[in-house]
Amino acid sequence: MNIDRETYWSGIRKHYRPKQPLFLNDYIRGEILSEDDFAPIRELVYRLFAKTLDPEHPNDSNTDKGRNRTLTQLSETVRFVLHRDLDLMTELDLLMYKLLDRRGLLTGIEGFQFPMNVRAVHPLPPDGYVEGAHATDHRHCDPWVGAPDDMINCFLYVQADKDTSILNLYDVKREQIEACSRFRGSYLEGAHLVNSLYAVPYTPAAGQFIIFDTFVPHNTVRRQPGMRLSIDFRMRRTNPYGVLDERWDAGSGGWDYYWYPNTGRAKSFEERTRDEYARLRKVGNLSGLEFREKNVAKLQAQ
Numbered sequence: 001m002n003i004d005r006e007t008y009w010s011g012i013r014k015h016y017r018p019k020q021p022l023f024l025n026d027y028i029r030g031e032i033l034s035e036d037d038f039a040p041i042r043e044l045v046y047r048l049f050a051k052t053l054d055p056e057h058p059n060d061s062n063t064d065k066g067r068n069r070t071l072t073q074l075s076e077t078v079r080f081v082l083h084r085d086l087d088l089m090t091e092l093d094l095l096m097y098k099l100l101d102r103r104g105l106l107t108g109i110e111g112f113q114f115p116m117n118v119r120a121v122h123p124l125p126p127d128g129y130v131e132g133a134h135a136t137d138h139r140h141c142d143p144w145v146g147a148p149d150d151m152i153n154c155f156l157y158v159q160a161d162k163d164t165s166i167l168n169l170y171d172v173k174r175e176q177i178e179a180c181s182r183f184r185g186s187y188l189e190g191a192h193l194v195n196s197l198y199a200v201p202y203t204p205a206a207g208q209f210i211i212f213d214t215f216v217p218h219n220t221v222r223r224q225p226g227m228r229l230s231i232d233f234r235m236r237r238t239n240p241y242g243v244l245d246e247r248w249d250a251g252s253g254g255w256d257y258y259w260y261p262n263t264g265r266a267k268s269f270e271e272r273t274r275d276e277y278a279r280l281r282k283v284g285n286l287s288g289l290e291f292r293e294k295n296v297a298k299l300q301a302q
């Protein structure tokens with residue numbers, strides 16, 4: 001069953017009542033996670049960074065000292081490419097799935113981005129990046145440049161403070177969501193839709209979790225001098241195998257990002273893949289299976 005945007009969000013407004021709310025807007029909700037919820041995610045994310053920086057001698061991701069060392073090492077890089085260990089990515093996928101499930105945020109969710117984006121955002125953008133029409137420094141909605149239009153975006157600050165780069169979110173009402181959902185084009189071309197909006201004010205901090213509709217305009221604003229670590233991923237309200245064409249492996253923003261949610265509680269990439277194939281076979285979607293196999297081979301080759 002597919003759930004439409006309004007049904008999803010009216011459910012969220014009614015049922016998602018965080019203990020420490022951060023955003024309570026129509027299409028943006030968020031909270032400050034408790035230490036119990038946040039600590040295992042933080043540990044895992046730092047483990048991913050520490051393993052990429054020095055696979056032989058990773059820093060301890062369980063202590064402040066080890067994590068600070070990772071941050072220092074990251075801040076010494078100019079551009080950092082995370083090695084996406086697929087087993088750790090599966091653990092992260094499962095942790096986030098459970099976190100969202102406990103909050104009732106998965107009602108009507110059919111697809112889940114895997115692997116998630118785990119980012120280290122430097123105080124300064126890479127050379128030439130901001131001039132690009134797709135730079136996330138511009139206000140935008142992801143589907144404008146070809147991502148699916150049924151998405152719900154999730155974001156978690158893992159390391160952040162008042163001096164690190166911030167995800168700005170613009171509070172919009174239903175009519176503006178609909179106007180944004182009708183537009184397709186580059187982030188620069190879409191500027192007329194979003195230029196007069198005001199960002200909802202907040203101060204970023206580690207442990208802040210945010211969920212927003214994909215047609216809520218947003219952008220990254222970089223500030224000196226801090227390094228930001230964050231997770232972001234998208235969920236889909238319709239079958240992630242509903243469209244199988246050239247959009248599937250279009251690279252950044254490709255539709256191959258979206259898997260069935262990890263309800264099988266898979267803890268390793270092999271289990272995750274096996275579950276996915278089994279579900280595709282069960283519904284008889286053999287072309288979906290073929291597309292996923294191609295994507296798995298690509299992930300393993302990285």
Ligand SMILES: [Fe+2]
Nearest residue numbers: 136141142218
């Ligand atoms: Fe975005």
